[in-house]
Amino acid sequence: MDTQAILMDYIKKELMKGRNVDISPSDDLLGSGIIDSLGILQLVSFIEERFNFQVPDEDVVFENFFSVEALTNYLKNAQAAA
Amino acid sequence: MDFSWSDEQLTYRNAVIEFARKELSYDVMALDRDDQFPHDAWKKCANFGIQGLPFPEEYGGAEADIMTTMLTMEGLGYGCRDNGLIFAMNAQMWSVQMPILSFGTDEQKQKYLPGMCRGDIIGAHGMSEPDSGSDAYSLRTRAERVDGGYVLNGSKTFVTNAPVADVALVFASVNPARKMWGITGFLVEKGTPGFTIGKPIDKMGLRTAPMAELIFEDCFIPEENRLGPEGAGSNIFNDSMEWERSCILGSHVGAMERQIEEAVQYANEREQFGQSIGKFQSVANRIVDMKVRLETARLLLYKVAWLKKQGKPAVMEAALAKLYLSESFVQSGLDAIRTYGGYGYMTEFEVERNLRDAVGGMLYSGTSDIQRNIIARLMGL
Structure with a gap:
């Protein structure tokens, strides 16, 4: 699976457990209620373990975590720069 | 699994206990009654190095790691009877100093951190x-x-x-x-x-x-x-909460340990019906329960600090420790009062103050209800 598919899979299976809502990679994760602030914390923990990449505190911002698409781009760029 | 502490870490803990007993033995009862902040004690703690403990040397700190810092705060909780002073220091160290260190510009760090480590600036x-x-x-x-x-x-x-x-x-x-x-x-x-x-x-x-x-x-x-x-405010807030929970709870562990030692001493000295009250199983068992809570709480807390030192996520573990430790401190306070009987209810015995101080722990840095919500979510409920 590529990064986007891994993130979509985690969000659907772990963070949206029990909720039958379709999401697309461009959906606003927080604004549309797909996940909440605790979900963001879980997502950061998941990324750090699954991709073996420490997300710097200052990178946990709207621009990088707005959607799965934004997060995928952020991870691609951040990992390339690391 | 290694549960031992290094000689250096134990030296920190023992030194802070000695410092607290010698320098922080003021009349807490009077300050508590009058809502007075102990400015002198704050400054003494800074001179000893408490406020700078985990911070870089260039800002006046000692660069202690989280395990050493937590153990030192445990020693402070054991040696210092003023839970309010310790709470005030924790409020500054983890919720102001640490965010400035983690998120601040060089100018912000230079402007505030040395003064806070010295005790000259309060945050x-x-x-x-x-x-x-x-x-x-x-x-x-x-x-x-x-x-x-x-x-x-x-x-x-x-x-x-x-x-x-x-x-x-x-x-x-x-x-x-x-x-x-x-x-x-x-x-x-x-x-x-x-x-x-x-x-x-x-x-x-x-x-x-x-x-x-x-x-x-x-x-x-x-x-x-x-x-x-x-937009990074929520992450600054979360970051500081993890440090705060680890270290403020460390001082609770120390305070509970002191509480138990004093309860044992009182139960051995106080005689009723011709024998020390500690010989009655209902009294002894209650103190045993205090000890079991202390040791289980300590293990939960040490695991959080260990995970953080490894750079691993500790959201669930921090919530478990916060919930269990804060509730245990309250129960320990109640059990101490029951052991002392009527004397425990009297302000001058300085037993009831621990209970009043402990209640806040179920509310600040995330209430017990919120900790249960976090744990439930992370359990998949």
Whole structure:
């Protein structure tokens, strides 16, 4: 699976457990209620373990975590720069 | 699994216990009764190195790791009877100093950290509002972007250290539509036009840690006083909560240990029906339960610190430790009073104050209900 598919899979299976809502990679994760602030914390923990990449505190911002698409781009760029 | 501490770590713990017994043995009862902040003790702690413990040497700190820091705070809780002073120091160290170290610019670090480590600058942390407590990210304080900075409007409540603070780390939204992504941290200095500190708030316990409201009315904050990027406020807040939970709970462990030792001593000395009350199983069993709670709480806490030292996530473990330890401190306080009987209920025996101080622990840094919500979610419920 590529990064986007891994993130979509985690969000659907772990963070949206029990909720039958379709999401697309461009959906606003927080604004549309797909996940909440605790979900963001879980997502950061998941990324750090699954991709073996420490997300710097200052990178946990709207621009990088707005959607799965934004997060995928952020991870691609951040990992390339690391 | 290695449960041992290094000689250096134990030296820190023992040194702080000795320091606390020698230098912090003031009349806490009188300060508690009068809601007085112990300025001298704050300064003595800074001179000893408490406020600078985990901070880099270049800012006046000792660069101790989280395990050593937590163990030292445990020693402070054991040796110092003033839970309010310890709470006030924790409020500054983890909720103001650590965010400045993690998110601040070089200028912000140079401006505030050395003074805070020396005890010359006191910091406060403003997050809670009259209408947003557990739902912290629904805060109403606004930061409107203007030329050269921001204009803050709103208020903060339950702000520890506010009446004595020189600077406050305050959270406001630059974009309410973005919810938690709009929350941003600002360093607001005492005396800034439009910034006022309300009258001290009287409370049940931790009375030597002063508390007040912060009020912002068209308060201009220059851009260089923003902490971290716009929208990083929620992460600053979460980051500080993990440190705070680890270290403030460490002092609870120390206080509970002292409480148990004193309860054992009293139970052995106090005689009723021709024998020491500790010989009655109902009394002995109660003290045994205090000990079981202490040791299980200690293990939960050490695991959190160990995970953080490894750089691993500890959201679930921190919530478990916060929930169990804060509730255990309350139960330990009640059990101590039951052991002392009527004397435990009297202020002059300094037993009841621990219970009053402990109750706050079920509320600050995330209530017990919120900790249960976090644990349930992480369990997949």
